[in-house]
Amino acid sequence: MKTYYLDQPGSLDNLAMRETPTPTPGAREVLMRVHATSLNYRDLGLALGTYKSPSMPLPLVPMSDGAGEIVAVGNGVTRVKVGDRVAGIFHQGWIGGPRRPEHPVGDLGGGIHGMLSEYVVLSEDGVVVIPEQLSFEEAATLPCAAVTAWNTLQVQRPLQAGETVLVQGSGGVSLFALQFAKLAGARVIATSSSDERLERMRALGADELVNYTTHPAWEDEVRALTGRRGVDLIVEVVGSMTQSLKCIRTGGRIGMVGQRGGQGVPASFGMIVGRHITVYGIGVGSRDDFEAMNRAIAMNNLKPVVDRVFAFEEAREAYRHLKDRAHFGKIVIAGPRGK
Ligand SMILES: NC(=O)c1ccc[n+]([C@@H]2O[C@H](COP(=O)([O-])OP(=O)(O)OC[C@H]3O[C@@H](n4cnc5c(N)ncnc54)[C@H](OP(=O)(O)O)[C@@H]3O)[C@@H](O)[C@H]2O)c1
Numbered sequence: 001m002k003t004y005y006l007d008q009p010g011s012l013d014n015l016a017m018r019e020t021p022t023p024t025p026g027a028r029e030v031l032m033r034v035h036a037t038s039l040n041y042r043d044l045g046l047a048l049g050t051y052k053s054p055s056m057p058l059p060l061v062p063m064s065d066g067a068g069e070i071v072a073v074g075n076g077v078t079r080v081k082v083g084d085r086v087a088g089i090f091h092q093g094w095i096g097g098p099r100r101p102e103h104p105v106g107d108l109g110g111g112i113h114g115m116l117s118e119y120v121v122l123s124e125d126g127v128v129v130i131p132e133q134l135s136f137e138e139a140a141t142l143p144c145a146a147v148t149a150w151n152t153l154q155v156q157r158p159l160q161a162g163e164t165v166l167v168q169g170s171g172g173v174s175l176f177a178l179q180f181a182k183l184a185g186a187r188v189i190a191t192s193s194s195d196e197r198l199e200r201m202r203a204l205g206a207d208e209l210v211n212y213t214t215h216p217a218w219e220d221e222v223r224a225l226t227g228r229r230g231v232d233l234i235v236e237v238v239g240s241m242t243q244s245l246k247c248i249r250t251g252g253r254i255g256m257v258g259q260r261g262g263q264g265v266p267a268s269f270g271m272i273v274g275r276h277i278t279v280y281g282i283g284v285g286s287r288d289d290f291e292a293m294n295r296a297i298a299m300n301n302l303k304p305v306v307d308r309v310f311a312f313e314e315a316r317e318a319y320r321h322l323k324d325r326a327h328f329g330k331i332v333i334a335g336p337r338g339k
Helices: 041-048 142-155 172-183 195-203 218-225 241-247 269-274 287-300 312-323
Strands: 002-006 015-019 029-038 065-073 085-088 119-123 127-129 164-168 187-192 208-211 231-236 248-256 278-281 306-310 330-334
Touching: 015 312, 029 085, 041 312, 065 142, 085 142, 127 287, 142 172, 142 231, 142 248, 142 287, 164 172, 172 187, 172 231, 172 287, 187 195, 187 218, 195 208, 208 218, 218 241, 231 241, 241 248, 306 312, 312 330
Parallel strands: 164 187, 164 231, 187 208, 231 248, 248 278, 306 330
Antiparallel strands: 002 015, 029 065, 029 119, 029 330, 065 085, 085 127
16 A cells, blocks of 8 residues: 655655555454545644654655545444544544543654554544535545634533634634634634635635735734723733733633644733633643534534645645645545546
8 A cells, every 4th residue: 555654844845755565453443545635734744844743654645634435343342333524633642531641642643653644543432423514535635623712612611602703814724713613603714814704704604704914913903903901812822821811802702722823822810800801722622522513514514624635645845835825724645546
């Protein structure tokens, strides 16, 4: 079978495709033929060496996200069967409930081998059945960015209809957060560096748009759009805590997802305490979260935004496309048997 390996972090040139034997599933394991994978910012960081995973095996089969079909099962498998259309879960050891110290991290494409391969073997507990109406390319976008957005909006303190959510930029997590917030009946304020991207976010349901390049003090614009009350929830992917604290309402909540802006997080203790802000860390989500999200996607016929599908042989080009910030929505890599 064809498999990509990252031999060493530091350069995309260190990603190489090789022929390896197709593995056999053991007891309670499944063999999945991977039809599509999708890239996250973490995959790029791990390849370039700017993001570290302490227990990363080298060479590493990269990428956390993939969807495909079960082609063989080992002894004792009961959760899924041959022919099922599935995706791998990001944290292979986190099945449900709040995250606890005893859960193994088991993060695909980081601490353990990932999905950029023709076939993978996973525990039967490490997969979920994907919504019927989604293609493999669409379903491959779900395990990291979508579950992260779902968890930020729905799991910690579920979003209420009529609340206002701020989504920052038009990256993978933010677009899913926008789509899920609209499903929940919320009002969405979206920011981006580009007016053209903002219009595309409007087409996905964003109610208010702020260009953070032409409005560097975007928090003032956001606050004004709420009648100076502030937004109820911020999906913080930028790491702009100082600005976010100026446009969150008293008693609001901030889901800490990423630091895409590379600004660090100089949080103001006084503002968090004095204004009763709830700040919570997000680490993707559990299998239960993934399955709850899939039910919502199926019920509402929600379609993930796919930017572009690259051929398996073009995996490095797909990474470069992410590096160049040329995408709107998710970047997908087809399995080796074609797009
Ligand atoms: N904690 C978790 O579980 C978790 C899970 C997934 C991702 N993350 C993290 O979340 C972040 C976003 O991930 P992603 O996959 O959505 O990334 P992505 O698809 O690469 O999104 C990048 C987008 O972020 C926006 N952006 C960049 N710098 C910005 C800034 N200074 N201000 C506002 N927006 C800015 C840009 O939007 P425009 O082009 O529209 O300006 C850019 O297109 C990353 O830091 C990632 O590591 C964390």
